[in-house]
Every structure is written in structure tokens, then in C-alpha cells.
Amino acid sequence: MPYKRKSATAKKHMKRLSAKKHMKRHSAKKHMKPQKGGKLNEFFKLMLNAKKQDLKSFKYKDNTYNQFTTKTGLKTYKKA
Numbered sequence: 514m515p516y517k518r519k520s521a522t523a524k525k526h527m528k529r530l531s532a533k534k535h536m537k538r539h540s541a542k543k544h545m546k547p548q549k550g551g552k553l554n555e556f557f558k559l560m561l562n563a564k565k566q567d568l569k570s571f572k573y574k575d576n577t578y579n580q581f582t583t584k585t586g587l588k589t590y591k592k593a
Contacts, residue, residue, distance in 0.1 A: 560590055
């Protein structure tokens with residue numbers, strides 16, 4: 514049986530397949546960029562200040578926000 518010649522596209526395809534075998538596998542994790550600090554809005558400024566001082570409540574735009582503790586122990590504020 515005579516040797517069968519491969520077409521140019523078949524050669525390219527085989528080249529790609531063999532190259533894939535030797536490629537190093539990487540994990541699917543994305544590299545995280547460090548977070549840049551930005552300006553906080555007025556509500557967050559008040560809330561973070563209240564958290565630091567461990568205040569039971571704070572006021573923002575005629576609303577009172579009371580401190581409560583989640584199941585995991587995180588202290589947050591919600592509208593009263």
C-alpha cells in the first residue's frame with residue numbers, strides 16, 4: 514500500500530493537536546487585582562464610624578439604623 518500524502522489543512526490540524534499535548538495546564542482561577550480604595554458615600558461613612566465606635570444606632574436622612582448581629586456574629590445595621 515503506497516504512502517498517502519496529507520493535505521496542508523490536515524498537517525496544520527495535526528500540528529495543533531500535538532502542540533496541545535505539550536502545553537502546560539493552568540488552573541481556571543483568575544488572578545485578583547488589589548482593590549483600590551475609592552470615595553465612600555455619606556451612608557457608608559456614617560455606618561463605618563458607628564461600627565468602629567460600636568454604637569447601637571445612627572441616623573441618616575431621617576432614618577434610624579439599628580445595630581443587629583447576624584447568625585455568624587457579624588454586626589450590621591438595618592433600618593428601624
